[in-house]
Amino acid sequence: MINPSNVIGRSLSDWLSYLEHQHPVTIDLGLTRIRQVAQLMSLDTMPMPVVTVAGTNGKGSTCRLIEQLLLAKGYSVGVYSSPHISDYRERVRINDKLLEADLFCQAFSDIEQARGNITLTYFEVSTLAALWLFKRQNLDYVILEVGLGGRLDATNIIDADVAVVTTIALDHENYLGHDLQQIGREKAGIFRAQGKAVIGDPSIVESVYQSAEQLGCQLLANGHQVHAQISNDGQSWCYQGLTHCYAQLPMPELPIDNAVAAFAVLDQLQITLSESQAKEQVAHWQLAGRMQLLQRDPIVYIDVAHNPQSAQYLATQLIRHPCQGNTFAVCAMLADKDNQGAVDALDGLFEQWFIAGLANDRGDNGDKLVSALYGKNYQRYANIHQAYEHALLVAKPIDRIIIFGSFVTVAEVLAIRGG
Missing domain, CATH: 3.90.190.20 (Mur ligase, C-terminal domain)
Structure with missing residues (x-):
């Protein structure tokens, strides 16, 4: 258990206000500063398998279905996502529940003591706090949603056991550029040599495939190694994986390609669900703020x-x-x-x-x-x-x-x- 006693008198709202003004700019892509602090705090590796999800759109809903599928199998799961909608604590879910504010305060206090003269952005501190919290829970899996880009995003200090890229489109052009191929390479920066990778969009730009090939990734790509087959009446679909298939799944309200990515992650983790578990989780797949x-x-x-x-x-x-x-x-x-x-x-x-x-x-x-x-x-x-x-x-x-x-x-x- 985490002992929330080591807090220097600040409430969560006080901490968040303080953190917003501790770095000269809001977005400062790069891993040098956060990696230094992570290493000082032994947060640069995780003791459990990690799934990292990048992409222009669809990250949150993909993370959510992966979480639901793992929970349905009885695993203990931690999820880091952003931004939050109403409550900062939404950024960290442990077994689909929010943590007490005091635990975030203790994490921020420990990060504050460890960082010394190293300045960190709000998102970088949030990422370290999530890793700090995950290490103090008895988790089977951790899911990290990339904030911006991939290669230089704070979450990329962790080597993912499975790295997912959902979609590539123009967004955040001031940071990622106006070239889709370059954006694809940036987001594929979460891939690791010989690592397991998943691609969600069957029409994704070629640079994402090229990145996976250059690194020798074990790739499951929607439309290639894995597929979604929609029924003739459009009322159901089946997931066709390399070794696992799930038939007559209900049509989701969220993008079906993101569901394919989530099932492909389970394939990469060698986890099999029952037909009824798969159907139930797709039927109840929802995420705050998405339709x-x-x-x-x-x-x-x-x-x-x-x-x-x-x-x-x-x-x-x-x-x-x-x-x-x-x-x-x-x-x-x-x-x-x-x-x-x-x-x-x-x-x-x-x-x-x-x-x-x-x-x-x-x-x-x-x-x-x-x-x-x-x-x-x-x-x-x-x-x-x-x-x-x-x-x-x-x-x-x-x-x-x-x-x-x-x-x-x-x-x-x-x-x-x-x-």
Whole structure:
């Protein structure tokens, strides 16, 4: 057990405020500083197998299904993911439960003492804290969700037993560049020589395959070594692996390619589920902020879709599940995202847009969305609260409201609704 007594008088909120201002920049890719501190704290290796998941979109939902599948087999599982939506403690799950705030405080205190004059970003400290917490639990497996990129992401100080790349698309171009092949190489930087690797998107850029080949990885790639076979009526599918197959799985609300990646991870770990276990976990596969139903009459969903690729998947879901009435968008995005590309991906699916600015350092005040919505029916509001409330006033019980654009957008709506 962890003894939460070694805390220097700070609450979790105090610690988080303190950590936000301890490094000159918010994002500082590179492993030198975090690796130094990790080695000082013996956090650069894990005593249990580790699955690391990178990609532009689909990381969180892939991690979630891997977690569910492992838990269904009776294993003890720790998951590190980001960003959180409502509560910082969401970043670390132990057997699908959140930890007490005091345990994070002790982790931060130990990191603070160990780092000396080495400055760390908020995400780097968060990553070290997760590793610190995992080492103090009796876990069978750890799942790490990469934050940004892969090769230089803080999570990459750990050598993964299975490394997963879900999808590659343009996002975070200021850090990863505008070339998809280069972005693919960056994200494939979590692969290890002769290590086990999984690729989730059957149409992924060639550089990811090249990276796996150059390293001699034991690769399971969707559309090559493993497959999803959808039934003729589109109501079920089967996973076809090298050694394991699961038939008549229910169609998920989350991307099927991410489910294939999760099952491929179990293949790489040589873990087999029963047919009933596989079906049950796919049927109950869900993740906060991903097509999450908030209410009915009118139907209200929240989704963190924030770039063209995730917006395109949102579009497919809306088309797949039409509603009786009109569909309205409540949207606020970050200024450094491709607002135009996201709007274009959803063209023709909304009767009206209710747009707002985000009170965030990276938030768009609404100007970029206004430009992207040229010629469309929209109303502009100062904040998400106003946009959401006006959408509710306009919507009839048979209508549908989709709230999306950012993790920040989703968090603000959940806060309005009291969690």
